[in-house]
Amino acid sequence: MPNFTNNDENFLSLKPLSRLELENVILNSKCKYCSASDYNRVYNISYLSNGFFINQKTENDHIVQKGYGTFKFEGNDIGFMNIQYLEKLNSENIKSPFNMNHPFYSQLDDYQIGPFYIVDSYNENFLESRRNITQLLYSGPNNRRLLTVYKDEAEKW
Numbered sequence: 463m464p465n466f467t468n469n470d471e472n473f474l475s476l477k478p479l480s481r482l483e484l485e486n487v488i489l490n491s492k493c494k495y496c497s498a499s500d501y502n503r504v505y506n507i508s509y510l511s512n513g514f515f516i517n518q519k520t521e522n523d524h525i526v527q528k529g530y531g532t533f534k535f536e537g538n539d540i541g542f543m544n545i546q547y548l549e550k551l552n553s554e555n556i557k558s559p560f561n562m563n564h565p566f567y568s569q570l571d572d573y574q575i576g577p578f579y580i581v582d583s584y585n586e587n588f589l590e591s592r593r594n595i596t597q598l599l600y601s602g603p604n605n606r607r608l609l610t611v612y613k614d615e616a617e618k619w
């Protein structure tokens with residue numbers, strides 16, 4: 463997995479997705495990202511066409527929690543997503559934003575993520591051998607998450 467920082471030349475060479483490009487990649491897709499504290503914990507997020515999302519936290523491939531909320535696309539030349547959790551996930555990890563005592567926990571009610579970048583160098587070598595994966599997205603620089611996007615999977619959840 464790439465380790466991007468604000469000073470990294472790989473990060474600086476990435477072009478942020480526009481709002482329309484972001485919509486085309488994310489809408490009706492399932493995104494996955496790995497927990498920063500436990501690599502056996504994965505978050506599976508479905509972005510549905512009705513403006514709702516479902517976030518399923520899995521550990522060792524078993525669903526242990528679900529959260530949901532609404533999302534909308536913002537921006538023009540640079541796309542962002544506004545996220546509003548209606549049902550939050552909970553975490554015992556004090557460093558997790560899903561921990562009730564974490565400073566970011568209250569912001570889960572209404573926050574923005576992005577900009578998003580397509581990681582082309584990973585697409586060439588990684589995507590050809592994996593079915594249904596359409597993009598790898600990097601959301602940063604503040605979020606620093608690598609999202610794996612699966613197209614046409616979200617509506618099945």
